[in-house]
Amino acid sequence: AECRWEGERVRASQLGRSAGDWVRIHADSSVSVDARILLRTDDGAVIAMTYQGKADRPPADGGVIFTAPTFETDDERxxxxxxxxxxxxxxxxxxxxxxxxxxxxxGA
Structure with a gap:
């Protein structure tokens, strides 16, 4: 699947086929997500994003996924x-x- 990130300070796309996500649908229909992706910004920086998440039901059934992403990059910008x-x-x-x-x- 293709990934595009559009924000105030970052514009990026998935770097090749560098993503992996693991989704588990539990017996009560709740969902756990574990994902990793490499992004390349429009100006050439590489950013690794990892996130875990939870949903009360699958997104295809109208569920909302709550996530907690973290990022890593060696690009000073x-x-x-x-x-x-x-x-x-x-x-x-x-x-x-x-x-x-x-x-x-x-804070500031």
Whole structure:
């Protein structure tokens, strides 16, 4: 699946076939997600993103996935990503899963 990230400070696409995700649907229909992906920014930086998540039911059934992404990069332009914890939610829009991510920081 193709991945595109569009944000205020980062615009990136999945780097080749560098993603893996593991989804478990439990007996009560809740969902656990474990995902890893490499992104290449539009200006050439490489960012590793890892996240775990939970949903009360599968996104195809209208469930919302709550996630907690972290990022790693050696590119100084995006070093701020190494210092944040993100939280987000994912919703299915047609055949696409769209995530909204928010950065948690310790302050100014």
């Amino acid at each position: 995006y070093g701020w990503l190494n210092r944040i914890q993100a939280v987000g939610l994912g919703r299915r829009t047609g055949s696409t899963l769209v995530y909204e991510l928010y950065a948690l920081t310790a």
